[in-house]
Amino acid sequence: MNPTIEKFGYPASLVREFDHWLVLVRPAQVTLGSLVLAARSDATAYGELPRRAFAEQADAVAAIETGLSAFCRYQRINYLMLMMVDPHVHFHVIPRYSGAREWHGLDFVDQGWPGPADLKSAIKLSLDQISALRDELAKLV
Numbered sequence: 001m002n003p004t005i006e007k008f009g010y011p012a013s014l015v016r017e018f019d020h021w022l023v024l025v026r027p028a029q030v031t032l033g034s035l036v037l038a039a040r041s042d043a044t045a046y047g048e049l050p051r052r053a054f055a056e057q058a059d060a061v062a063a064i065e066t067g068l069s070a071f072c073r074y075q076r077i078n079y080l081m082l083m084m085v086d087p088h089v090h091f092h093v094i095p096r097y098s099g100a101r102e103w104h105g106l107d108f109v110d111q112g113w114p115g116p117a118d119l120k121s122a123i124k125l126s127l128d129q130i131s132a133l134r135d136e137l138a139k140l141v
Contacts, residue, residue, distance in 0.1 A: 001040070004088035008036045013130055015137045020053035021060045023141055025134045028122035030094050032101040032108035033072040033137070035064060037079070039089035046081065046089055067141030068095050078117055092119075104132065 001010055008024045015035065016023040026034040037060055043049050061079075068074055074095030081091050094117045100109045112118035125133065 002038075002042050002088040004086040004090055005038045005040070007086055008038065008090075009130060010038075012127065013134055015134055016060075016063060016141045018056055018060050020050070020056045023060060023064060025125075025130050025137065026092060026122075027130055028124045029108060029133075030092070030117050030119055030122045031072070031074075031096060031110045032103050033068045033074070033095045034122070035068075035093040035137075035141075037061075037064065037091040037093055041089065043089045044083070044087045049089060063141050064093055067137060068093075070140050071137060072101050073097065080117065104129065 005022060009027050010022065010024060013024040013027065014022060015025060020040055022038045022040060024036040024038060026036050039049055039053060041049060065077060072095050074097050076096040078094040078096055079091045080094060096113060097110050098113050100107045106123065108123065111121035
């Protein structure tokens with residue numbers, strides 16, 4: 001696995017595995033259900049991915065959106081490809097919603113709604129919380 005995937009807690013954060021992609025719980029939750037869609041390759045440019053990865057990405061996105069819709073009833077969803085600090089191909093998947101979502105006694109408010117996602121407002125989860133969120137999402141995604 002590449003270092004970017006490991007930085008996002010793999011394998012403990014693994015929600016779902018595809019041939020070319022991994023769906024991971026984002027350890028710092030911008031909004032409830034924030035994920036990372038990470039390419040399994042060592043590519044550091046989106047265009048370096050094999051064609052099969054692009055085709056399979058459609059399946060990964062469909063699974064993510066179906067699962068997150070059931071989990072947190074998002075109103076919009078953002079896929080942010082930032083790759084400035086973590087260079088390998090990955091997207092931050094941020095479900096967006098007005099109001100708050102509650103999970104395990106924590107309130108998750110979309111601080112940027114209706115504008116850009118406020119990444120600095122993310123709630124850092126403990127390892128136990130990451131495991132619990134991973135387990136719940138793995139049933140849906």
